[in-house]
Amino acid sequence: MVQLSRICFRKYANFVDNLRLYVAGGSGGMGLPRLGGQGGDGGDVWVMASKNMTLKKIKEKYPHKRFIGGIGANSSVRALKGERGEDREISAPVGIIVTTDNGKVLGELNAEGDRLKVAKGGHGGSFHSSFEPKKGQVKQIRLDLKLIADLGLVGFPNAGKSSLLMAVSNATPQIANYAFTTLKPEIGKVMYKDYKQISVADLPGLIEGAHINKGMGHKFLKHVERTKQLLFVVDVSGFQLASKTPFRSAFEAVQLLTKELELYKEELVSKPALLVVNKMDLPDAEEKLAELKEQLQNPDEFSDLLPDDMKPKNFLSFRHVVPVSALTGFGIEHLKSCIRESLDESAETISKAIHQERLQTLRHLSH
CATH class of the missing domain: 2.70.210.12 (GTP1/OBG domain)
Known part of the structure; x- marks a missing residue:
């Protein structure tokens, strides 16, 4: 496992x-x-x-x-x-x-x-x-x-975001084996045994050039602003949007997604983020996952794999990297635990910051 x-x-x-x-x-x-x-x-x-x-x-x-x-x-x-x-x-x-x-x-x-x-x-x-x-x-x-969801799924078309949303939540998005299936945000609720609910939004798929409003670029990126955290989803085998577009490995897909967010609004990549590596049921998935992990641990060493216009200013570091198969259910329960943990950690951090801010305000007013 x-x-x-x-x-x-x-x-x-x-x-x-x-x-x-x-x-x-x-x-x-x-x-x-x-x-x-x-x-x-x-x-x-x-x-x-x-x-x-x-x-x-x-x-x-x-x-x-x-x-x-x-x-x-x-x-x-x-x-x-x-x-x-x-x-x-x-x-x-x-x-x-x-x-x-x-x-x-x-x-x-x-x-x-x-x-x-x-x-x-x-x-x-x-x-x-x-x-x-x-x-x-x-x-x-x-x-x-105003937030539309706790987490926003970020990924290129056919990364399996809709299937993943259906696997982790009660949502029933339209599933099809072609790009651009998702045309509007689909919100699902992840339910926990203690009755906690976490909302997850499957957002319309990004394409390269979204930051300059190619495809549904600005509509997608506007929705990303309305989520607390980001859930990157990549196909472990990489992807190719169309026959005339270049093939992108999983590592390249991560960096290109980061670049698109960064070019639209740089502070978006400051949000806490998790990475889901989907389609672990495919052949050679284990080897490709190991390669991706190594690249993510040392992104500078592998930056030469990227064209200059694909390199983000800063490589993202993810709170969790979770391999799953939305098709077979592998890793889904573990992913739900990671989502809960990440949101709880952020809520605690924010609560402490607000408490400190209130204390500073009271001190200021007392003087």
């Missing part, structure tokens, strides 16, 4: 799918009692969807993650109605859910240009408030990338 190969634990650090922010509406301006003047209202804080934005960019550009609306102008003899404070706008990626820190959903941003007010500015001072201004709303909010 082929044993699990565990290759280099990868840190869940670079890809950001959720972010906590401090937002506060601006304070209103003072009213002018002797002339009945009214101060300007404080500015609001908005979140707006922008196609080119990522949560990681927000984190890097605004390390303190504090967004405060402008203060309303005081009323004066020259201007009895003070000017309103400037609104503060946070550009965020399309496809996020905005919640308060206690889990209340404030809204979703599903299309370019969608806007959501997350903190209202305070009213300016007037006769009704004894000319004293009000402070703006203060909130801790979360921006969460």
Whole structure:
């Protein structure tokens, strides 16, 4: 029996799918009692969807993650109605859910240009408030990338992704012995004895050049962003998309998949990833698996096998490399265990990071 190969634990650090922010509406301006003047209202804080934005960019550009609306102008003899404070706008990626820190959903941003007010500015001072201004709303909010699944299956056509999804879950995707069978994401649920459920999405097959929108490139890659982790699937014997296209070994397929993800959005390859080596029921599968493992352990030594335009900037190291046969069921239970372990490890890492962030926020506010 082929044993699990565990290759280099990868840190869940670079890809950001959720972010906590401090937002506060601006304070209103003072009213002018002797002339009945009214101060300007404080500015609001908005979140707006922008196609080119990522949560990681927000984190890097605004390390303190504090967004405060402008203060309303005081009323004066020259201007009895003070000017309103400037609104503060946070550009965020399309496809996020905005919640308060206690889990209340404030809204979703599903299309370019969608806007959501997350903190209202305070009213300016007037006769009704004894000319004293009000402070703006203060909130801790979360921006969460909406996920279609816990894991996304990544592989070239005919790697056996649909068969694998059917073997590990309750999904019944269309299966056929030709490329491009999967035309839209198929979601399956992996069930465990303790009633835990993990969602897995079989995504439309990549082809070379997907990053420049060949085939269904951008549609596929957009879905990849909406999964917590990646499950690479390769045919142990390699693949050839068509008679006029070059044959790719399993090692080349892994690197080409990595390259396509990297060219579309480099942070995608920072997600935790597992590698499934499928079709272990084929002749010579054991020898080809051993060769692939050696190449993955020392990718730099075998990089000459790849054309320059196929070489990723960084070779991926997988949390688990799992040989299976979706046809016979070999390795499927072991794969389900590895999936569970990988997701549990990431959840624990994220939980610790959020706890540390909360402590830092409390320390900052106390000062």
